[in-house]
Amino acid sequence: MSLLEVTDLQVSFHTADGEVHAVRGMSFSVDRGSTLGIVGESGSGKSVSTQTLMRLTPGAKVSGTALFEGQDLLTVSDDRMRELRGAEIAMIFQDPLSSLHPLYKVGWQIEEMIRAHDRKISRDQARKRAVEMLGLVGIPKPDRRVDDYPHQFSGGMRQRVMIAMALALNPKLIIADEPTTALDATVQAQILDLMRRLQAEFDTALIMITHDLGVIADMADDVLVMYGGKPAERAERRTLYYRAHHPYTMGLLRSVPTAAGGGDRLRPIPGQPPSLINLPTGCVFHPRCEFVMDRCRVDEPTLDPAGPPPGADGHDPSHASACWLPHDAVGLGEEAQARRLAAAEAGRKGKGAKPPEPPDSAGKPDTGRPDTGPQAQGPDTGKGPEGPDTGAGTQEPKPKPKGPGGAPDGGTG
Numbered sequence: 001m002s003l004l005e006v007t008d009l010q011v012s013f014h015t016a017d018g019e020v021h022a023v024r025g026m027s028f029s030v031d032r033g034s035t036l037g038i039v040g041e042s043g044s045g046k047s048v049s050t051q052t053l054m055r056l057t058p059g060a061k062v063s064g065t066a067l068f069e070g071q072d073l074l075t076v077s078d079d080r081m082r083e084l085r086g087a088e089i090a091m092i093f094q095d096p097l098s099s100l101h102p103l104y105k106v107g108w109q110i111e112e113m114i115r116a117h118d119r120k121i122s123r124d125q126a127r128k129r130a131v132e133m134l135g136l137v138g139i140p141k142p143d144r145r146v147d148d149y150p151h152q153f154s155g156g157m158r159q160r161v162m163i164a165m166a167l168a169l170n171p172k173l174i175i176a177d178e179p180t181t182a183l184d185a186t187v188q189a190q191i192l193d194l195m196r197r198l199q200a201e202f203d204t205a206l207i208m209i210t211h212d213l214g215v216i217a218d219m220a221d222d223v224l225v226m227y228g229g230k231p232a233e234r235a236e237r238r239t240l241y242y243r244a245h246h247p248y249t250m251g252l253l254r255s256v257p258t259a260a261g262g263g264d265r266l267r268p269i270p271g272q273p274p275s276l277i278n279l280p281t282g283c284v285f286h287p288r289c290e291f292v293m294d295r296c297r298v299d300e301p302t303l304d305p306a307g308p309p310p311g312a313d314g315h316d317p318s319h320a321s322a323c324w325l326p327h328d329a330v331g332l333g334e335e336a337q338a339r340r341l342a343a344a345e346a347g348r349k350g351k352g353a354k355p356p357e358p359p360d361s362a363g364k365p366d367t368g369r370p371d372t373g374p375q376a377q378g379p380d381t382g383k384g385p386e387g388p389d390t391g392a393g394t395q396e397p398k399p400k401p402k403g404p405g406g407a408p409d410g411g412t413g
Contacts, residue, residue, distance in 0.1 A: 001070075002029035002030060002031050003030055003031060003032045003068065003069065003172060003173060003205050004029065004030040004053075004066070004067070004068050004173060004205070005028075005029040005030075005065075005066075005067045006026060006027055006028050006029070006049075006053070006064065006065070006066045006067075007027050007064055007065045007066075007067075008025050008026075008027055008063070008064040008065070009023055009025070009026040009027070009049060009052065009062075009063075009064035009065075009066065010023055010024060010025060010026075010061075010062070010063045010064055011023035011045075011048055011049065011052050011057065011060050011061070011062050012060065012061045013057075013059065013060055013061070014059075014061070015277070017277055018277040018278070019277065020276045020277055021229055021276050021277075021279065022045050022048040022049075022060075022229055022276055023045040023048055023049045023052070023229050023230075024045075024228075024229040024230045025064075025230055025231075026045065026049050026064075026226075026229075026230065026231055027231070027303075028224050028231075028234070030173065030205050030207060031205065032172065032203065032205055033199075033203045033204070033205060034205055034206075034221045034222070035199070035205070035206040035207075035208060035216075035219050035220045035221050035222075036206070036207050036208070036220060036221070036222050036223075036224060037208045037209075037210065037215075037216035037219065037220030037222070037223045037224070037237070038050075038207060038208070038209045038210075038223075038224050038226060039210055039211065039212075039213055039216065039223060039224070039225050039226065039252065040211060040225060040226035040227055040232075041211055041227070041273050042211065042273070043273045043276065044226040044227050044228065044229065044273065045226050045228075045229040045230070045276075046177075046209045046211075046226050047177050047178075047209060048060075049226075050091075050175045050177060050207060050209060051177075052066075052074075053066050053073050053074075053089075053175070054073075054085060054089065054091055054175070055073070055074075055078075055081050062074055068084070068088070068089065068173070069088075069172075071084075083117070086113055086116070086117055086169060086171070087117040087169045087171060088171055088172055088173070089171055089172070089173045089174075089175065090165075090166035090167070090169075090171040090173070090174045090175070091166065091174070091175045091176075091177065092159075092162050092163060092166050092174065092175070092176040092177065092179045093162070093177050093179075094177055094178040094179065094181050094182065095182060096150070096155070096158035096159045096161065096162045097150060097151075097155075097158060099162060100150040100158065100161065100162070101150070102149065102150055102151060103149075104149075105146070105147050105148060105149055106134075106145070106146065106148060106149070106150060106153070106161045107127060107130045107131070107134075107146030107147055109165065110126075110129075110130035110133065110134075110161075110164060110165050110168055111123065111126035111127055111129075111130050113165055113168060113169075114126045114129055114130070114168050114169060117169055118169075127146070129168060130146055130164075130168070131143050131146050133164035133165070133167060133168050134146055134160075134161070134164050136164065136167075136198070137160040137161075137163050137164045137167075137194060137198070138160060138190075138194060139157060139160055139161070139164075154187075155182060155183055155187070156183055156187035156190065156191060159179055159180070159183065159191055160191070160194070162179070163179075163191075163194065163195065163198070167198060167202060167204070170202055170204075171204060172204065172205060173204065173205045173206075173207070174199075174204055174205070174206050174207070175206075175207045175209070176195065176206060176207065176208050176209065177209045178209055178210055178211070179191060179195075179208075180192060180210075180215060181210075181211075188215075192215065192218075192219060195219075196218075196219060206219075208220060212256070213241075213252050213253060213256050214256045214257075216237070217237075217241070220237045221236065221237060222234070222235070222236055222237065222318065223235060223236075223237050223240045225240070225246065225248065225249050225252070227248050227273070227284065227285055228273065228274050228276070228279060228284035228285065229276055229284075230284070230322065231303055231322065232246045232248050232249065232285065232321070232322050232323075233245060233246040233248070233249045233306070233319075233320070233321045233322070233323075234303065234318060234319070234320050234321075235306075235307075235316055235318060235319040235320070236316050236318055236319070239307065239314075239316040239318075239319050241253065242331060243307055243308075243314060243316075243319070243330040243331045244330060244331065244332070245306040245307065245319070245321040245323060245325070245327065245329070245330045246285075246321045246322065246323045247285065247289045247290065247291055247323065247325070247340075248269070248285050248288075248289075249321075250332060251267070251268075251269035251288075252269075253332065254266065254267040254332075255267065255268055255269065269288055270288055271287055271288035272288075274287070280297075281297060281298065281300075282295070282296050282297045282298045282299055282300055283296040283297075283299075283300055283301055283322070283323070283324070284300075290344075291325055291340050291341070291343070291344035292344065292348075293324060293343075293344055293346075293347025293348055294347055294348060295324050295347060296324055296347075299324070300322075301322045301323055301324050302322060303320045303321065303322045304320060304321065304322070304327065305319065305320055305327060306319050306320055306321040306323075306327040306328075306330060307319040307327070307328065307330050308328060308330075309328070324347070325340050325343055325344070326339060326340075326343050329343065
C-alpha cells in the first residue's frame, strides 16, 4: 500500500468573478522513501493541491480522497490533523523569510515545533535537537546560530533552517513547494543535494513541486505534469524526459536550457495559461498546441496509457497522457514528430483553424498582426478583436491580379 494515495481531488474557490476551478480531478500516489515531482506553470494547480492535503485552503470547496496510511486527510478531525502536520507530514515553503517569524530566534521556532508535538520533551532537550538539526543541514557553528534571528541568515541558510525544522521530528512525508525558486543556481544545487542526502538518510517520501523540469532531473522517481488544474501527463522520470507524449510536456522540455549551451534558441510555448474561471472547451491546452485537431476543441481527453505497448522495449506501465494524439507517438525525435504532424493534419480536415504559429525571436507568436495585448482565453479562431483578420486594415482591398482560371491569383478572393 502506498504511503499517500490521492484520488480524484477537486478544489474550487468562489470569487466575485466566478468559480475558480483550481484542481480538477487529480490522482497520484507516493510510496515510502520515493520522490514524486509535480511540474507545471504558475496557475496549474500544483501548490493548491498539496496545500489542500495539509488543510491550508480555508473556504475552498473540496472533494475526493487523500489516504495517508489509511486516514483520509480531507475528512479527519482538526485535532488529528494538527497531530499529523509537522510530525508525520512536513512542508517546506517557497519563501522561508515569510515562513519564519521575524521576531523569534530560529532555534526557538524549531524548539516550539518539537514541543508542540511532544510535551514530554523538555526545553533543553528540544534546544539540543534544534542545534543538532541545524548542524545536520550544514549551518556552521549551529550552537551559536541557533540564537540568531531569520534576517541574520542568507536566503540559502534560511531555507536550510526550514529543512531542519521539517526533518526535526522524522516525518514520513515532506512536501517541498518550490523550495529553490528564490535561490541562485549554486545555492539551489546545494539545497537539492542536501534534500537528496537527507531523504536517503531518513527514508522520507518527498513531493517536490516546481515549474522547472531541470530541478527534478536527478531527484524524482515519478513525475506528474499539471496544466489547467488537471494532470496532463504522468510517467517515471526517465520515460518523461526521453519519451514524453503530451505536447505541453514537450514544450516544457524544449524550454530547459542545456548545460552545454550552444547556439540554439530556447523554444517557449506560445500563448498564456488558461483562466481557471473561463476554461476553454475540449482540451484546455488546445489554444497553444501546435498539433491541435478538430476533436481537441470539443472533447476533453482523459489520462490514458501512452508509449510502447506491454512487452515492447521502453514500456512504462505508469505512463499516461491526456492527449488525442496517437499514444505511441512519444519522444522528441523526428519520426515521432512526423507521426504527430500527420495525425494532426488528418484531424484538421474538417473545419479546424490552423495551430498557433511558433514564437518569433522575441518569444511572441508570429501572427502577422500588430500586438494588440492579451486576448481572452479560448480557441484560436483566426479572428482579431474586431473580427476576421484580412490584413487590409480599414482600407478598401485592392483588386488582385487574375490567375490562369480567371479567379484572383492565390485563392477564391
